[in-house]
Amino acid sequence: MAAHEPDTVAGLAARLAKREVSAVEVARDAFHRIAKIGPTLNAFLQVDEEGALAAAKAADAAIARGHAGPLAGVPIAHKDVLMTEGLRTTCGSRMLESFVAPYDAHVVAGLKNAGTVLVGKTNMDEFAMGSSNETSYFGPVRNPWNLDYVPGGSSGGSAAAVAARLVPAATGTDTGGSIRQPASLSGICGFKPTYGVSSRYGLIAFASSLDTPGPFARTALDCALLQNAMSGHDPRDATSLDRPHEDVARLIHEKAGAKPLEGLRIGLPAEYFGEGIDAEVASAMDAALAEFRSLGATTVAITLPVVNLSVPVYYVIAPAEASSNLSRFDGVRYGHRAARYDDLNDMYRRSRAEGFGAEVKRRILVGTYVLSHGYYDAYYLKAQKVRRLIANDFARAWRECDVIMGPTAPSPAFKLGAKTDDPVQMYLNDIFTIAANLTGMPAISIPAGFTKAGLPIGLQIQGDYFTEARVLNVAHRFQQATDWHARAPAMAKVPA
């Protein structure tokens, strides 16, 4: 195998369908790359070479018979919060260190049906609680652009794996920015659809009213193709929406002239461009917006007065839901059980103290407090009311614009260990991403430049409910005119 730039999802699917390359060759190439680079990044918690080669052979046979799925033979990695039947699913936690999932998550099954080949499970912040991938029980993931830096989180393993070209595609879950923020810090695309479009069945719950599965890839087109396979009504998730199937790549496939975004109104919230934005991030935003104007779009100044309270709202609602969801880990039905205990209550207490890491325990305690007697109205109900005010801000904004843009994160990637002692500083990383979870609206992060030190900068594009196709198309048109998304970290050049 020669050293080469691995293909995108769309490129690979086309070559596989034309039988220019076999799925088995593609899978072997992925495992070659994972063996060379994977351990340095700590991106994978588990690889399944045997299962992948069997799936690749089946994909080759389906292609030969002429009825393969649209993504037949495309390698993919799943975040270890998504259940994969017969494979360990750890959530990055000691609690689930030896848990083997008895069934597939709905989105895992959808991608399997589309023909993707599962190569392994990716590292993540414990129970998806973190913005740097440093809370994983299995150690931090490193950023492929600079190994001293974090890849972002919580889906840091998936982001690093795609950025380093170990796989063309990976899944993530986004509760407060856990797809978009690591996509931004790792220099790739990460897409969060409207809440309810991707089923949560088989996604180990963190905050149920916010958790949203979505794809990582190098291009917006790839994200659209992956999302098509992940969408769909699922009666096993009570919040899964029953809507007609929508091809979210359809606008991307339309022919367009020199001004493909003619008529598009881009909202620029004052709150996204104020204090606290890194200077290099701010200038990358200016350059990206100039590019969007040259593609025919206009920009309009808007205001989202309450959006700055997204972080405090989130750190009431998400821990409240987490404290309830994570009560299921009691050492009885699954997960870690302490070796020594006096009685049933002692077994619960010790199993949970040993099984959960510090950040997870902190959030369970915050959630328990805000839901406890005497504090419910002051914290939980108050946060839900401010959540409504934030959603109202966006509803007003959509009268003036079609998409909203700004930086995905206020700064580029930071060094490992830089924020681990200060949870509030860590939480502020998600200041621009959380609102899309609180409201449930779709959003994507795409590469939009680099710092002088060579770290990626991400641009976030947000849309109103069910405007997945538009958001993805706006990102795609930018990528037709720029090449930020095509740049690869030096470590991605793997010799044969």
Next chain:
Amino acid sequence: MKLTLDDVRRIAHLARIEIDAQAAREVHAKLESIFAMIDQLQAIDTTGIEPMSHAQDVVLALRDDKVTERDRHQDYQKVAPAVADGLYLVPRVVE
């Protein structure tokens, strides 16, 4: 509202997480800074605002009261720490 060390011990008990004195002090300091950030919410007037618990105003769907899943209790119990005869084993709670 001031979060005390007693509060930390009380909520750790409610959450069934064992916590020793030193860990309680450490987590107390971190929770204080988190609640200082959360307390920004108190400055906002939310009179008359309907709480938002969910992104979509979905109505929970009803379905027919029919068995739709096959019995896989053995698969599901395979991942349990202690099982016998299809039952989960826990320390004795009734003498």
